[in-house]
Amino acid sequence: MTTDIETAMVDAPKPMGGVPAPLARARWKRLRTGIAVLATQVLVLAALVALWEYATPKGSPAAFMFGSPSAIAGFLVQMAQDGSLWRDAAVTGMETLLGFFVGNLVGTLIGLSLWYSRFVSRVVQPFVIALGSIPIIALAPIVIIWFGTGLISKVAMSTLSVVIVALVTSYKGAIGVDSDQINLMRTLGASKFQIFRKLVVPASLTDIFAGLKLTVGFALIGAIVGEFMSSSEGLGHAIFKAGSLYIIPKVFAALVVTIVLALVLTWLVGKIERLLIPWRRQA
Amino acid sequence: MSVEAVNEARPGEAVNGAALPLVVEHVAKGYELDGRIVPVIADLSLTLRKGEIVSIVGPSGCGKTTLLNTLCGLLAPDTGRIRWHGRQVSGQPQNVGYMLQKDLLLPWRTALGNTMLGLEIRGVAAAEAEDRSRAMLDQLGLHGFADHYPSTLSGGMRQRVALARTLVNDPDVLLLDEPFAALDFQTKLLIENDMVDLVRKGGRSMLLITHDIEEAVSLADRVIVLTQRPTRVKATYPIEFGAGRADVISLRERPDFSQYVRRIWADLDIAIQ
Numbered sequence: 001m002t003t004d005i006e007t008a009m010v011d012a013p014k015p016m017g018g019v020p021a022p023l024a025r026a027r028w029k030r031l032r033t034g035i036a037v038l039a040t041q042v043l044v045l046a047a048l049v050a051l052w053e054y055a056t057p058k059g060s061p062a063a064f065m066f067g068s069p070s071a072i073a074g075f076l077v078q079m080a081q082d083g084s085l086w087r088d089a090a091v092t093g094m095e096t097l098l099g100f101f102v103g104n105l106v107g108t109l110i111g112l113s114l115w116y117s118r119f120v121s122r123v124v125q126p127f128v129i130a131l132g133s134i135p136i137i138a139l140a141p142i143v144i145i146w147f148g149t150g151l152i153s154k155v156a157m158s159t160l161s162v163v164i165v166a167l168v169t170s171y172k173g174a175i176g177v178d179s180d181q182i183n184l185m186r187t188l189g190a191s192k193f194q195i196f197r198k199l200v201v202p203a204s205l206t207d208i209f210a211g212l213k214l215t216v217g218f219a220l221i222g223a224i225v226g227e228f229m230s231s232s233e234g235l236g237h238a239i240f241k242a243g244s245l246y247i248i249p250k251v252f253a254a255l256v257v258t259i260v261l262a263l264v265l266t267w268l269v270g271k272i273e274r275l276l277i278p279w280r281r282q283a
Numbered sequence: 284m285s286v287e288a289v290n291e292a293r294p295g296e297a298v299n300g301a302a303l304p305l306v307v308e309h310v311a312k313g314y315e316l317d318g319r320i321v322p323v324i325a326d327l328s329l330t331l332r333k334g335e336i337v338s339i340v341g342p343s344g345c346g347k348t349t350l351l352n353t354l355c356g357l358l359a360p361d362t363g364r365i366r367w368h369g370r371q372v373s374g375q376p377q378n379v380g381y382m383l384q385k386d387l388l389l390p391w392r393t394a395l396g397n398t399m400l401g402l403e404i405r406g407v408a409a410a411e412a413e414d415r416s417r418a419m420l421d422q423l424g425l426h427g428f429a430d431h432y433p434s435t436l437s438g439g440m441r442q443r444v445a446l447a448r449t450l451v452n453d454p455d456v457l458l459l460d461e462p463f464a465a466l467d468f469q470t471k472l473l474i475e476n477d478m479v480d481l482v483r484k485g486g487r488s489m490l491l492i493t494h495d496i497e498e499a500v501s502l503a504d505r506v507i508v509l510t511q512r513p514t515r516v517k518a519t520y521p522i523e524f525g526a527g528r529a530d531v532i533s534l535r536e537r538p539d540f541s542q543y544v545r546r547i548w549a550d551l552d553i554a555i556q
Contacts, residue, residue: 184383187375187380194404
């Protein structure tokens with residue numbers, strides 16, 4: 001027993017400050033590798049941008065066809081100054097978040113509750129597969145007709161692109177729970193609901209969060225597809241309008257904003273995950 | 284001291300032993316494969332008396348786990364009766380603790396949270412559940428580790444938490460399926476020692492399923508040897524160490540210990556193919 005405890009003491013996290021030398025060395029080595037990776041990434045990006053800029057001199061046909069980094073930057077500044085960048089990003093961001101939230105909430109609730117009944121889940125299965133195989137873009141015209149051209153239709157598109165994925169990942173998480181663990185709960189006298197709440201739901205969180213990270217992107221795609229069909233604002237609207245007018249650098253500028261929005265949203269989900277799954281942080 | 288096997292064929296015992304913690308009478312269990320019934324347990328009878336520790340050993344694949352799952356109500360026997368404290372129960376028997384080789388700790392709960400699980404399920408007030416769980420963890424040498432997550436504990440400590448989770452519910456009977464098989468030898472001996480101590484002090488009964496004959500002999504008052512599948516009871520060995528029983532570690536030094544082990548080993552008919 002003492003050996004056990006001693007081993008665990010060595011493994012236990014040490015307070016800041018008194019870090020032993022080998023540990024500090026390992027930490028420094030990790031940090032150095034991290035910096036090297038980041039520096040290489042920045043270099044690659046800079047090289048690509050420089051090449052792009054060099055190949056598309058101002059006024060050339062190539063600049064018209066492909067835009068140039070400087071022109072894109074110009075449009076970004078202009079969009080930021082006239083406020084359209086922030087407005088469009090906020091609109092699309094709002095649509096995405098709402099669709100992400102509603103889609104994941106509904107999908108996860110259905111997915112988890114399917115754990116309750118093998119019978120119901122078997123009945124539902126072909127319908128889920130059928131719905132999941134519909135390309136969301138094919139639904140856009142109907143969604144616009146049903147929900148109009150405003151915010152709601154974009155949120156609906158975003159929700160639809162999320163809901164099936166959320167349902168499938170949470171259901172997979174729920175039925176993937178170790179049957180020995182369920183047996184243990186039963187021998188401890190747990191009711192089906194207690195097994196669900198104390199075991200199945202928390203055990204599925206890892207899968208649910210994997211689904212969340214995946215569906216951030218899907219929610220954004222849904223919102224932008226909705227904006228493509230019919231809208232008066234949002235990043236999808238900006239991309240569509242600039243594309244129709246052959247202003248290629250402005251299309252790229254709006255794309256850059258979209259990418260940044262996607263990164264911010266993904267980062268946010270990662271933050272929430274670490275907050276909600278503390279036992280993985282301590283591991 | 285003579286080391287003799289006793290035949291287990293004592294159907295009459297169940298009648299006068301109505302209040303025994305566990306009586307198993309002629310239980311059979313099989314499973315269906317391609318439309319045919321494959322028998323796993325042919326005919327099994329055994330009893331567990333109050334305060335008694337019984338080990339069940341058998342050759343690999345003799346249906347030990349099927350037996351355990353049948354006993355704790357996770358599987359229903361095809362024929363035969365299982366009576367807990369004289370009563371036949373459907374579903375899970377009350378006051379029975381169950382422990383497997385896998386610790387099955389919930390990774391999102393701390394050692395304390397895991398220990399409290401059973402009390403929480405039964406609706407014991409949170410403060411009381413916490414006090415009892417902390418006390419149990421302390422008794423098992425885990426003082427100061429209550430707030431650790433399982434991922435930060437060693438294998439031996441995790442199994443101690445699993446044991447605390449079982450014992451904190453104050454079970455009359457413990458059913459254990461090779462609970463320490465995955466641990467290293469020293470860790471295993473120390474945990475066994477602590478466990479037997481707590482079981483004997485609490486006047487609990489224990490049924491230990493194992494493939495480790497030395498473990499069986501060192502812990503149990505009786506060792507039941509099973510046959511190959513379809514499983515029957517082959518022999519029962521009362522293990523008589525008298526007062527020397529107190530320490531399961533020094534027990535292993537005794538000459539009669541190895542005598543028991545040799546006899547049971549010979550009885551196991553493990554054929555080298």
